[in-house]
Amino acid sequence: MNTIVLRIFIVCSLLVCLFAGDASAADTVTLHRLTFRGTNGRAISLDDSAVHVVCFLGTECPLARLYGPRLQRMADRYAGRGVVCLGVNSNVQDSPAEIDAYAKKYAIEFPMVKDADQSIADAFGATRTPEVFVVDAGGKIVYQGRIDDQYEPGVSRARPTQNDLHDALESLLSGHPIPAPKTTSVGCLITRTAKHSTKDSATAPVTFNADIASILNEHCVECHRGGEIAPMALTDYDEVVGWGQMILEVIDQKRMPPWHADPDIGHFVGERRMPQETRDKIATWLDSGMPQGDNGDLPPLPQWTGGWQFETEPDDEIAMRDRPFTVPAEGVVEYQYFVVDPKWTEDRWIRAAQVIPGNASVVHHAIVFVRPPDGNGFHGIGWMAAYVPGQRAVALPEGHARLVPAGSKLVFQMHYTPNGRKAGDLTRVGVWETAADDVSHEVFTQLAIDHEFEIPPGVSDHTVTMTVDSFPPNSRMLGITPHMHLRGKSFWLQANRPGGQVKPLLSVPHYDFNWQHWYEFNTPVDLNDVESLEMSVRFDNSSSNPFNPDPDDFVSWGDQTWEEMAIAFFDVAIPRGGPHYRVQKPKPLSQRQQAERDKQIEDHVTKFMASMDTNRDGIIERDETPVAFQRFGFNRIDRNHDRRIERDEIRAAAAERL
Structure with missing residues (x-):
């Protein structure tokens, strides 16, 4: 493969900015006899009479992967109408070979340019990938911004409601004014490195090798490494430099590390939280030019287990079906359910279980439930195990196990996230058993549920309450998972004790459907002195909720993501052999x-x-x-x-x- 050789002659007239208050966006960019060589080694020259769509793309940005094929389809559609597409990669971390591989993988045929010194990005005022600019035949930028509104970070709509680039091109080609000449770009920040100096590491207060690498190893690398669901690996200095400003942005926006429990209410096993002083150290590193530091200070990468995470192989391993499920390249994939018969003819006591995705790049999360035979007195709703990116499999406490009755089936609930390319997945679960005589406590999952609510259109704060007031004697609650859909706003859990005492247990002030967290209490909650567990589930059905499929709908219970659920799963441990439920004496009513x-x-x-x-x-x-x-x-x-x-x-x- 030939190295991209750029011979770019760009005459940029930085006149009064087209967009008030934005000093970085040029009014006119004259592409005058622009000549350069692409990755195929052939010379490319632009037609001065054509309309150009300049697309800033990155090889690892999730949105650039989703939108790359869509841009190619638009290039094909408008090719006969005098529109030419040009891809520009201004990311320092993307090599010419990686750009070529990206174009091949996502079937992008329009030319791609490596903007090595970021001069093209500076000339256009580009800040993110993907970001598009429409340049008319006179060199005037007539549109800047997003392609459409289907995808945003953490948001995946079934279809776009605004087709901004399409509308801009249609208006321009028909001779009409473009109604919205600028929209807000979403996606990955293009980290500016030209103004940074990374040479003077000796006096730098913070360096990558001495400080930043260990932070990334602790908080990020579990997911951001090769073969995991995160889109980029943060294990190498040259790669991390290109993501520096983006790393700080997602930390400040509380998108990463993914964790949503309010620390003022409680702390949980394995919580992902970045301390403020750690965040500030990353900011200092960025401000000082992202110096690398002494190679002797670089810590070793953690050793992650790629398969089963326990010391032994599982006693049994069950796949979700006999063939992979095909995940499309884009769009929304509704929850998939697969029912499997493991052919267990005897009761099983499960002390640990682990779900391994067949394709971690598209499996957002997976839950495996037990469906017991009818009429067997099974406790709870049958939760067995779950996979969430970055969450390690944990065995139950010593002497604790889940009972799976003979003849039970397993139900795989799968949530898939398309990544821009068709993919196959065959997820499986492994189980580790223990002898019945070694089990002192049975663990099962109870359910708090309300399926009778209706959320009115446009309401930004609709509350549904759930109460559980019957527990087995001598039982303990180990942890809880709240579950809503796209309109879910917040979750609150409290324990009501005798005498009107209230103990807050969990607050999720900003619920995110993309992350189905299991909140395991550091100390299990003793339910003997709890009269009831009270939960408050709040929904936002307004237009200000970016995840909302349709704020004009009345919303009620349903399986689909555009419907809603109000559920909480919580694990309870009970001593074996005791009575199952404590009977509550009702108060006499008038x-x-x-x-x-x-x-x-x-x-x-x-x-x-x-x-x-x-x-x-x-x-x-x-x-x-x-x-x-x-x-x-x-x-x-x-x-x-x-x-x-x-x-x-x-x-x-x-x-x-x-």
Whole structure:
């Protein structure tokens, strides 16, 4: 492969900025007989009479990977209308070979330029990848910004609602004014390095080798290394320099490291939190020119286990199905469910389980549930194990295990994130067993759930409350996972104790659907003196929520991400052999209170039937209900296990709750 040789003659007229207040964006960029050589070694010259779309791209930026193929499709579509696309790579960390590999991988055929000294980025005022500029035949920049609004960091809409680049080109080609000549670019920052000096490391207060490498090893490298889901590896100085400003931005925006629990409420096992002094050290390194330092100060990289994370191989290993699932190159992939029969003919006690994704680059998270045979008295909802990027597999405490009854099936719940290229995945779970005689405590997962809410259109703060007030004696809560969808805003958990005492246990002030955290308490919560666990789930259905699929919708319970859920999974440990649930003595009600309660129950029954009985025959069949309710709620109400729910069963379940 030939090295990209640039012979660029750019006459840049930095006139009054087209965009008020933005001194970096040029009004006119005259591409006058621009001549350079591409990666294929052939000379390329631009047509002065053409409209040019200049696209700033990076090889490892997730959004540049998603939008690269889309830009090529647009280049093909407009080729016959006098529009020419040109790709520019201004990232110091991307080599010519890597740019060529990126173009080949994502089928990009328009020419790519290596902006080695970042002069092209400076001339245009480009700050991110992907960012596009439309230059008319006279050299005037008529559009700057995003391609469309489908993707943002952490946001993946099913389809774009604004097609900004397309609209700009159509307006320009039809002779009409462009309605929005500038939009906000989103994506990865182009770290400016030309103004930095990395030579004087001897007097630098902070260097990469002595200070920054160890910070990245502790907080970032577990995911940001080869073969993991994170898009770039932060293990090499030359690579890290190119991401320097982006690293600080995601830290300041609380996007990285991914952790959402309020530290003022509680601390948890394995929490990912970067101290302020650590963040400030990174900022100092950037300000001093990102010096490398003495090679003798560079710490060794941590040794990560690529496969099973326990000392022995699993006692059994089960794949989610017999062939890979195909993840498309882009778009939103709804949750996928795969049911597997492990053919276990005897009860199993599971002391540890680990989920390994078949393709970590597209598996955002995975959960494996146990679906026991009907009528076996199984405790809880069957949680077995989960995979979340960066979360290590942890065995249960000594003497603790989960019971999987003979004849159970396993359900893989898979959440996929497209990365710009079609991919296959075959995720599997491994289990480590222990003898029944060695188990002192059974661990199972309980569920707090509300599936009767409705969120009005445009409401920015809609609250749903959930309460659990029945626990086994001598039980302990080990941890909890809240779960909502794209409108989820925050989560609050408190323990209500006798005498009106309230103990806050968990606050997630800014819930993020992209991260399904397991919050394991440093000290398990003793449930003996807890009257109830109370949860407050808040939703934002307004247009100010960037994740919101449609703020004009009434939103109710549903499996799809554009619908909503209000769920919390929490693990409980109980001594083996004891009674399962503590019976709560109801307080006597007055006649008026009893009448109000009866009315609440009947209202609940009516509303439940209206939402679930789709064929209106007065009976709710299992297949009429949403998939998630089938797995997490149906058996709790279907008391006689005939796979049908009738009004008296709904009434009984409501009476227990109220």
